[in-house]
Amino acid sequence: MNASLNLFTGVAMGLNLLALGSSRIPSIIRAAAMQGMVIGILPLLIGSHMTLLGLLVAVGTIGIKGFLIPHLLRRAMRSANVDREEEPLIGFVPSLLLGAAATTGAVAFSGALPLLPEHSNVLLVPAALATVVAGLLLLIGRTKAISQVCGYLLLENGIYLFGLLLINAMPLVVETGILLDLTVGVFVIGIIADRIQRAFDTLDTRKLTSLHE
Amino acid sequence: MSATLSTIAEFVVRVAFWMALAPLGPGIINKVKAWVAGRKGPPVLQLYYDLARLWRKGVVISTAASPGHIIGPAIAWIAISCAAALLPIGPFGSTVSFRGDAFLFIYLLAVARFAIACASLETGSAFEGMGTAREVSYAVLAEAALITALITLSVRTGSLSLSGMLTPFAGSGVMLIGAGLFIVLLAENCRVPFDDPNTHLELTMVHEAMVLDHSGPPFAAILHGSAIKLLLFAVLLADAVLPGLHLGGLGGMAVTVLALGIIMVGVGAVESLLARFAFRRVPLLLITAFLLCLFGLLAAWKGSSLQ
Numbered sequence: 001m002n003a004s005l006n007l008f009t010g011v012a013m014g015l016n017l018l019a020l021g022s023s024r025i026p027s028i029i030r031a032a033a034m035q036g037m038v039i040g041i042l043p044l045l046i047g048s049h050m051t052l053l054g055l056l057v058a059v060g061t062i063g064i065k066g067f068l069i070p071h072l073l074r075r076a077m078r079s080a081n082v083d084r085e086e087e088p089l090i091g092f093v094p095s096l097l098l099g100a101a102a103t104t105g106a107v108a109f110s111g112a113l114p115l116l117p118e119h120s121n122v123l124l125v126p127a128a129l130a131t132v133v134a135g136l137l138l139l140i141g142r143t144k145a146i147s148q149v150c151g152y153l154l155l156e157n158g159i160y161l162f163g164l165l166l167i168n169a170m171p172l173v174v175e176t177g178i179l180l181d182l183t184v185g186v187f188v189i190g191i192i193a194d195r196i197q198r199a200f201d202t203l204d205t206r207k208l209t210s211l212h213e
Numbered sequence: 214m215s216a217t218l219s220t221i222a223e224f225v226v227r228v229a230f231w232m233a234l235a236p237l238g239p240g241i242i243n244k245v246k247a248w249v250a251g252r253k254g255p256p257v258l259q260l261y262y263d264l265a266r267l268w269r270k271g272v273v274i275s276t277a278a279s280p281g282h283i284i285g286p287a288i289a290w291i292a293i294s295c296a297a298a299l300l301p302i303g304p305f306g307s308t309v310s311f312r313g314d315a316f317l318f319i320y321l322l323a324v325a326r327f328a329i330a331c332a333s334l335e336t337g338s339a340f341e342g343m344g345t346a347r348e349v350s351y352a353v354l355a356e357a358a359l360i361t362a363l364i365t366l367s368v369r370t371g372s373l374s375l376s377g378m379l380t381p382f383a384g385s386g387v388m389l390i391g392a393g394l395f396i397v398l399l400a401e402n403c404r405v406p407f408d409d410p411n412t413h414l415e416l417t418m419v420h421e422a423m424v425l426d427h428s429g430p431p432f433a434a435i436l437h438g439s440a441i442k443l444l445l446f447a448v449l450l451a452d453a454v455l456p457g458l459h460l461g462g463l464g465g466m467a468v469t470v471l472a473l474g475i476i477m478v479g480v481g482a483v484e485s486l487l488a489r490f491a492f493r494r495v496p497l498l499l500i501t502a503f504l505l506c507l508f509g510l511l512a513a514w515k516g517s518s519l520q
Contacts, residue, residue, distance in 0.1 A: 010512075017504065021497060093500050100504045107511055 002122055005045045009127040012038045012161070013103055016134035019154060020099040021092055024084050025146055028138070029073050032150045035131075035157050036065025039164075043175075046167055057172045064179055069153065069186045076190035077146055080197035087204075090141030102133035116165075124161055131158030145193050145203045149186060156182055224298060224308045231297045235440040236260035238447065238477055242404075245481025260440060267433035275426065278335040283431050285332020289325040290434040296321035297445045301376040301452060303472075304465030310376040315363050318375060319356070322401075325442075326352055329423065329435065336426045340415070344422025347492075351407060351419070354499035355400040361506035362390050362397070366453060369513045379452040386512030391454040393505035398446040398480070400499055402439060405484040407495055417489070447476040 012035050019031035040061035043054055077084075088095065106129035115125060131154055138151025160178070163170065193203055200207045240257035247254020256262075274282060299318050301307035330349055333341045365386065366378040400407045403420035412418055418425075424435050451472040490498060 014508075017501075021501065023494075092497050096497070096500055096504065100507060104507070104511060107515060 005042065006123045008038050008042055008045065009123040009161070012157070013123070013127050013130050016103070016131055016154065017096060017099050019150060020134055020137060021096045023086050023092060025077060025082065025086060025144060025150075026074070026084060028086075028147050028150045029070050029077075032153045032157075033066050033070040035154065036069070037062045039157055039161055040065060042161075042164055043167060043172065046164060053172055057175055060176065061179060064183055065153075065157075068183060072186050072190050073146055073149060076193045080193050080203055082144065082146065082197070082203045086147060087143055088141050089143060090137065095137050095141050098137055099130070099134050102137075103130040106130040106133070119165055124164055128158045128161035128165075131155075131161060134158075143204050143206055145189070145196060145205055148205065149189050149193075152189075153182075153186075220308060227308055228294050228298050231294065231441055231444065232437070235444045236264065236437065238443045239440055241474070241477040242481040242484065245478050246485045249482065249485035260436070264433045264437055267428075267436070268430050270429040272429035272431060275336040275338075277337045278426075282332050282335040282427075285328040285335070286427060286431040286434040286438070288328040289332075290438045292321045292325040292328065293438045293441050293445070296325070297441050297448075299375055300445060300448055301379055302448055303452065303469035304462065307376045310374050313373045315367065315373060315375050315378065319360060319363065322359075322442075323356065325438065329438075332431075333423045333426065338426060340422055341426055344419055344425070347419045348403070348423050351400055351495060351499065354496060354503065355397050358393055358397045358499065358502040358506050359401075361503060361510060362394050362453070365390055365506060365510040365513050368510060379449075386509035387454055389505045389509035389512065391450065393502045393509065394446070394450045394453060395476075395479070396498060396502035396505070398443075398450060398476075399483065400502070401446055402443045404480055406487050406490045406498060409489050412489075443480075444473070447473050450476060 015031050015035040015038065019028050019035075022028050022031060040058055043061075044058050090098070103126070106126035107123075109129065110125040113125065119125065135151045135153070135155030135158055138154060139148050140151075142148055142151065156178075160175070163175065196205075196208070197203055237257065237260075239260050240255075243259065244254050244257055272283070296318050299307060299309060299314050299321070301310070326349070330345045333345050363378070367373060370378045372378045399405065403410060408419040408421075409417065410421070412421065415422070420439075424432065427435055451469065455468065455472050
């Protein structure tokens with residue numbers, strides 16, 4: 001069980017780096033969507049959560065994070081007619097190296113944490129930390145609103161991974177609520193992106209830093 | 214005394230085999246490319262004909278060049294051949310193996326690159342300088358990935374010799390190492406996403422620009438050296454990834470030949486399906502190779518505690 005769990009969390013960590021290294025917005029969206037699907041499967045692999053509710057939550061997570069949210073983002077991108085190429089504040093190579101350093105650091109750091117014995121030999125904690133850092137890097141280092149949303153999604157994926165540690169204590173309904181919030185959030189951001197595009201003729205968030213009458 | 218003599222004899226025979234078989238690699242790649250494009254393509258033995266033709270030709274040397282222009286390719290040729298002889302080949306193991314020969318292997322490859330780069334700068338042409346600068350700047354990143362891959366294998370097996378670190382199955386992270394080494398193979402041998410061996414457009418040439426002033430036998434040495442280098446990286450990749458390579462006897466030999474064939478066909482397929490990358494995207498791909506090897510290292514390091 002742990003082997004397949006580690007394989008999936010490893011793939012999720014790899015997708016972080018894919019999102020950090022890709023220069024086009026559609027591929028960042030794809031990476032975030034694939035990561036959402038990969039971590040959606042995880043609750044089924046931990047312990048005995050092969051119940052009907054667990055299955056429903058997993059299917060819901062995969063459906064919303066893997067298909068609905070990417071669809072909303074792609075539609076926002078189409079309607080706002082944005083430039084697909086990214087102009088990063090932190091370059092692709094530096095952000096890849098920072099992401100890799102964060103991943104390595106997370107693996108080393110989680111070895112020093114006093115974890116429960118059943119969590120000490122799975123990669124959930126390092127994956128959660130690395131995903132949160134990757135999401136922050138995307139939020140800080142990219143200028144286009146839609147790729148910042150992808151950073152936000154990665155951040156949420158990292159928190160979800162951390163939440164999986166508490167899966168025995170926290171009911172899955174909480175996860176469902178978070179999922180709903182996330183969907184509504186992305187929906188609203190899609191509308192805001194459209195408004196930004198209409199008002200400023202670009203989705204570059206650097207234009208939003210100065211005040212105008 | 215006789216043991217030493219037989220070792221020397223085996224070494225010579227092995228280097229001869231490497232030299233004789235190496236030009237097949239580019240032939241197979243070109244055949245695959247032609248087949249994908251629906252052409253008949255040059256014969257598989259084309260590089261042998263080219264080498265024979267170049268060997269009979271005279272040498273044109275710039276008046277600005279010192280003897281280093283000729284000596285450089287010779288040094289590179291010998292260094293690459295020695296590096297190839299250090300590498301264990303599947304079921305046959307290696308002739309010469311000692312603690313730390315992995316370092317010698319990396320340094321021999323670096324010496325070869327340094328010798329060719331120096332030789333190409335001899336003529337004082339700005340164009341060669343440009344090609345050399347590009348080639349060396351790719352090589353810096355590719356070398357980092359190669360060294361990380363060898364460190365990973367060394368950490369896995371606790372051995373510092375090539376035969377020790379390549380003989381056992383690499384275990385977890387083997388896919389990462391395999392992918393990283395394949396990208397290094399493409400970069401080190403100037404294959405497509407990095408450099409187009411067929412291009413003769415001045416703006417985009419990398420390796421071809423570097424060796425443009427060489428002709429005749431020195432150029433033949435460069436071409437033959439790069440063919441050996443291609444086979445060398447293919448053998449390294451197959452050794453690092455495939456456990457079946459060490460079956461011994463006929464089975465191991467068949468697996469070796471099959472693996473090398475698959476790698477050459479893979480290079481040909483990549484070359485016909487991908488366009489070369491823009492220069493600014495190349496460092497990203499090489500960093501990716503480095504990171505793949507680094508995560509292989511991480512997996513090897515954590516591997517024992519996660520099992």
